[in-house]
Amino acid sequence: MKSVKRPIELEDIVDMFRELSADTGFPSPAQLLQYVMHHDSRTSLQEIGRHFGVEGEGALDEILRRLCTLEDTGLLESRKGDWYRVPEDVALKEGTVEGSPGGYGSVAIGTADDEAHRIGRSQMRRVLHGDRVLCLVDAGNGGRRMRIKVLGVLNRLQKSLAGEIRVVRGEAMMIPLDSRFCHPVAVARDRHGKASEGDIVNAVLTSAPFAPGPVRARIVEVVGNLMVPGVRTTMALIRHEIPSCWPDDVLKEIDGDRALGESPSPGRDREDLRGLPFITIDGDDARDFDDAVYCSEIPSGWRLVVAIADVSHYVRTGSAIDRQAYARGTSVYFPDKVVPMLPEHLSNGICSLNPKEDRNCLICDISIDRDHEISGYRFYQAVMKSRARMTYDRVEELLNPQHRASSDEDEALLENLRNLESMATGLEASRMRRGSIAFELPESRIDLTEDGRIASIGMRERLRSHKIIEECMLAANRCAAGFLHLNQGDMALYRVHPGPSRDDVLALRRDLRTLGLALGGGAEPDPASYRTLLEQAEGEIQLFGAVQLLLLRSMGQALYTPVMSDHFALGFPAYTHFTSPIRRYGDLVVHRLIKQSLGLPGYRDLQPSVMSLEETCAQCSMTERRADAAVNEVIAWLKALYMLHRIGSRFSGTVTGVKEYGLFIRLDELFVDGLAHVSKLGYDYFVFDEDSQTLYGEHTNVLYRLGDRVKVEVLDVDLDESRVSFSLLDENLFAYSGDRRRKRRRNRYR
Secondary structure: OOOOOOOOOHHHHHHHHHHHHOOOOOOOHHHHHHHHHHOOOOOEHHHHHHHOOOOOHHHHHHHHHHHHHHHHHOOOEEEOOOEEEOOOOOOEEEEEEEEOOOOOEEEEEOOOOOOEEEEOHHHHOOOOOOOEEEEEEEOOOOOOOOEEEEEEEEEOOOOEEEEEEEEEOOEEEEEEOOOOOOOOEEEOOOOOOOOOOOEEEEEEEOOOOOOOOOOEEEEEEEEEEOOOHHHHHHHHHHHOOOOOOOOHHHHHHHHHOHHHHOOOOOEOOEEEOOOOOEEEEEOOOOOOOOEEEEEEEEOOEEEEEEEEEOHHHOOOOOOHHHHHHHHHOEOEEOOOOEEOOOOHHHHHHHOOOOEOOEEEEEEEEEEEEOOOOEEEEEEEEEEEEEEEEEEHHHHHHHOOOOOOOOOHHHHHHHHHHHHHHHHHHHHHHHHHHOOOOOOOOOEEEEEEOOOOOEEEEEEEOOOHHHHHHHHHHHHHHHHHHHHHHHHHOOOOOEEEEOOOOHHHHHHHHHHHHHOOOOOOOOOOOOHHHHHHHHHHHOOOHHHHHHHHHHHHHHOOOOEEEOOOOOEOOOOEOOOOOOOOOOOEHHHHHHHHHHHHHHOOOOOOOOOOOOOOHHHHHHHHHHHHHHHHHHHHHHHHHHHHHHHHOOOOOEEEEEEEEEEOOEEEEEEOOOOOEEEEEHHHOOOOOEEEEOOOOEEEEOOOOOEEOOOOEEEEEEEEEEOOOOEEEEEEOHHHHHOOOHHHOOOOOOOEEO
């Protein structure tokens, strides 16, 4: 390291520090060095003892012994016998460990903008992700890169871990669920008499940070066995750090908040809309109802009234419920359970627009002209009463031309539905004319058995009723974005979808050429160009599916931001989320901003969130991605378990990705994704062409590309990794004629 004369090798110093760190009754060498670093002007033995709460002559002698050891290493020097400092040529830095899968990690030193410095597996075995550590820095003169050596743990933030029990050479080890904790943890076997191999457990760390030997822990809870489906959901919650239990302060707030028990009533700032025949339209299994809709035909076109649950009336900024809602960010919908953003007393109770009950709501009252363009809107508070809780299937039945109303109330509901259908059909057509991109991706429906396993997988049918609600919500969200920008400018919360980058456009055009298609629009194609491309492929199911996949992969991810910008896929200049405050924190913030803009009492000076708008937008974007990752993880495992009993079965599928190592394939009937390794494509040499993103066989002339239809056999299932492997059937070799053979050859595989 940096030209420091030491009589001891650096690795020996680290080993010595680890031995001394095992005795937690005294400060570790790293903690002593940190204290001296921050008190370098005058640091005496007595001051060090007082800082660490060490008293008595014998205890101070142990501190002195450790200081002398540090002097021997050259990392510390004494002045005038009893004063200490770090030598000028010794570079010590504090940092935070960031673990990564595979056993490697890095230490982030300084500000967030500074580069993280990589550390190897040997150093990572001594620390944990999140540890605050002290490092010796080699500046890397003469063109060498800066290197660091971890000298000890200053503070261990992680007090507990969750993981899977494995028995290794007779010793119980816990494999952490969080892959950033990349080394096994030794646990006292069966301390509760319950934990066995394959169980998921929660454990508290018991070993001293940086001490010799493995990290050790004590089991405090057995969550359940790895093979039980419900446990996989619990694993996902733990792995992705999704809160699922209500803190005591939230429960106390629910019990003590009078507003949660008050009956809604109209007043000076709340209109009475209970006379309008609102309806909710949701899935069969919905329990919370964010939105209700009503539509009437008027001389100039249509009046669409969208009523949204008035969550902000009950959840005040900074309250315990609000802080927990911020932490959760969104409700998470697993196949077997829902983890709500709000306690059920609110989400399924007082906030939910349940049928036949008075409810407070925030209204977006929209005027739509005969050209199906929004001509005006108004936001206001109201009290409403839903006439009926409709399902998508029931609405489809009622919209059947053969259906006849059985009562006056049914006639009012039918008139509402017919107006909604007519209005929504026009809004969709208008949106498409402006270039909105309509993806028609099949969505899987998973039915579970009573014990949480998959009973069946099918395709969720997209009905007219889905489109009706979609257009109503899009219209209300557009109006909310326009209202916020008019009143709040670029200090609000918007939903933004960036357009593809130039590199993404170039890559997309390259891939489209292999399909015989071209994207117009120049260097920066607008949404209408993408819409036109989809229309070119609509006649062929196989081609249309491939184009949709390519377009989706070329686009950025939607996110929340305080600055208004385009929503590329929808083709809207401004967009936000207003319609789901029961299940999305961003929508709740938008409600508060709208009320602030309306100048409603209690909202004029109210902060819309517990944090700044920038932090809130980042939090909402993160929790949305976190929820998606957790749900997809559980679904992937359930599908892998389902396929475990179908090894050897044959299915038809579609190629969804081409890599040099094989084909990614999605089964048509089951929507299960898997990999056919290049060695399982048939008896041929297969060559990957990067330019055309294809694999082709040298002898059979067969060529595989995105969107190709293939027949496969289920070869293997890896439950630990939720991976399904396929082999292609021989009949695929005769699926294409020789004119699809490519002449360019590279990256040969067998």
